[in-house]
Amino acid sequence: MISMLLPFPISLAAIFGVFILLNLYMRRIMMRKTGSMTGSVFGSSDNSSLLKYYCMSCGTQHKQAACPKCGSKMKRVGS
Template sequence: MINYKTYLIFLFGSLAVSIGLQMLLPFPYGLIAALAIFIVFPLFLRNRAMKRMGGMGSDSGVGGGGFFGQNQGVKYICLACNNRYKGGTCPRCGSKMKRADF
């Protein structure tokens, strides 16, 4: 999770950059640039925090990382013999009829 000190640094940095852009650019362009900065910086911070937690922002697979724990994969239960397994067909009876067990 991102700490408040880093968040405040980014917040005041984005405020300073947006005020500077409003001073340099004419009225509508400066305002549009300032709004874009206030939209982009929080998205950047959120993406960085999610990568640290191992969530959806990282390249660790299907996501669900930090809060829900590591993804263990889907296990199946055979509808014919009630065996629990991973994969396509049941190793005990060879049936392809199955239901997902999370």
């Protein structure tokens, strides 16, 4: 009866091995899940196109460092 069971160190190693494999498997699933999530948020839609910059002095929407209308470098971010 007792000879049917695995010796203690081997059974412990087997349990440990299964635990590591399970951990790696779970991590791979989590990585795939978060990967698809970030892909839908950042991959498909261009983040920079969502942000619009407005001149603080005249209110012109532009993407240059300085306002093309009045030359002011002060701008605010709007959507």
